[in-house]
Amino acid sequence: MTLTLPLFASAVLVAGLMGVSPATATTTEHGRAARPLQPAAEAVPERGDIVEHVVAGGVAGRNGVLDYWTPRRMAAAAPIDLLGAAAKVLGAPGTPVHQRSPRIGGARWGAGGSVTRTTGRVFLTVGGLDFVCSASSVKSANKDLVVTAGHCVKDGTGAWADNWTFVPGYDAGRQPYGQFTARRMFVTGPWSRSADDSYDVGMVALNPGAGKHVEDVVGGQDIAFGGARGRPAHTFGFPAESPYDGEHLVYCAGPVRADPHDQTGDQGMHCDMTAGSSGGPWLSSFDTPTGRGTITSVSSFKYSDDRSTMYGPYFGTTVKELYTTAERS
Numbered sequence: 001m002t003l004t005l006p007l008f009a010s011a012v013l014v015a016g017l018m019g020v021s022p023a024t025a026t027t028t029e030h031g032r033a034a035r036p037l038q039p040a041a042e043a044v045p046e047r048g049d050i051v052e053h054v055v056a057g058g059v060a061g062r063n064g065v066l067d068y069w070t071p072r073r074m075a076a077a078a079p080i081d082l083l084g085a086a087a088k089v090l091g092a093p094g095t096p097v098h099q100r101s102p103r104i105g106g107a108r109w110g111a112g113g114s115v116t117r118t119t120g121r122v123f124l125t126v127g128g129l130d131f132v133c134s135a136s137s138v139k140s141a142n143k144d145l146v147v148t149a150g151h152c153v154k155d156g157t158g159a160w161a162d163n164w165t166f167v168p169g170y171d172a173g174r175q176p177y178g179q180f181t182a183r184r185m186f187v188t189g190p191w192s193r194s195a196d197d198s199y200d201v202g203m204v205a206l207n208p209g210a211g212k213h214v215e216d217v218v219g220g221q222d223i224a225f226g227g228a229r230g231r232p233a234h235t236f237g238f239p240a241e242s243p244y245d246g247e248h249l250v251y252c253a254g255p256v257r258a259d260p261h262d263q264t265g266d267q268g269m270h271c272d273m274t275a276g277s278s279g280g281p282w283l284s285s286f287d288t289p290t291g292r293g294t295i296t297s298v299s300s301f302k303y304s305d306d307r308s309t310m311y312g313p314y315f316g317t318t319v320k321e322l323y324t325t326a327e328r329s
Contacts, residue, residue: 113291237280
């Protein structure tokens with residue numbers, strides 16, 4: 001793993017957390033010999049270098065997740081301190097040093113539109129601790145798909161998240177469209193095997209909420225792969241560390257650039273959103289009146305000596321395979 005400053009649970013990444021119970025899930029690695037992380041419960045066709053986690057439990061399991069997330073637990077869930085042990089400290093021998101960029105403040109989104117419905121908060125448990133992330137619903141064949149950061153789904157080479165639920169349109173505790181729990185989780189092989197920041201992308205197929213697909217309830221943003229680098233974007237999320245509180249949708253906008261340290265294939269944007277915004281969508285060709293755009297990345301990490309630049313992975317062929325696999329689930 002590239003030692004970066006993830007926007008979620010940096011301490012968890014180095015804590016050697018326990019995995020989920022064998023009775024609750026199955027993990028399958030597509031396109032490679034399956035690793036027995038969990039006892040196999042069903043056969044999944046090989047498609048590519050994608051790792052899949054099937055969340056078992058049926059109706060009782062879904063209801064258990066919904067019951068778990070009481071208002072009190074949601075209010076208490078928080079990302080780990082950004083200064084955790086996984087922080088990358090530039091300036092070490094052989095590592096290029098860069099100057100801080102001017103602090104660019106995220107602003108609360110007040111223009112409405114589709115993005116206020118498709119973007120939501122994620123609540124999840126890893127190693128018995130409750131955390132928050134961000135995610136977006138995306139157009140898909142199954143109408144059940146959201147995209148987020150890989151570390152909001154799986155702890156790199158470690159455990160998968162538990163109690164995973166998506167709350168689209170979240171605002172100050174309000175859940176106008178309800179909650180959608182996870183049924184299948186997907187990450188790329190490079191993220192699962194080595195926590196490679198260049199592939200810090202996760203996709204989650206959801207259970208219906210009140211009998212309806214998430215896309216039928218809130219819509220879904222377009223998604224694209226292999227596009228030109230350096231395109232301006234709007235990024236959205238629910239930053240939860242000061243000066244933010246995670247209760248409102250926040251955005252940044254501007255040009256993006258390649259990782260100047262050549263440590264990842266990611267692109268960066270000036271933005272001071274904090275932990276909790278992990279997994280929030282980067283929308284290219286964003287149209288403010290409609291709140292629609294095309295997802296081309298998600299918020300992933302920051303360097304420890306540059307809190308003003310957010311980085312997100314480039315959506316290339318591997319992420320396209322991730323999407324293709326997940327939308328058919």
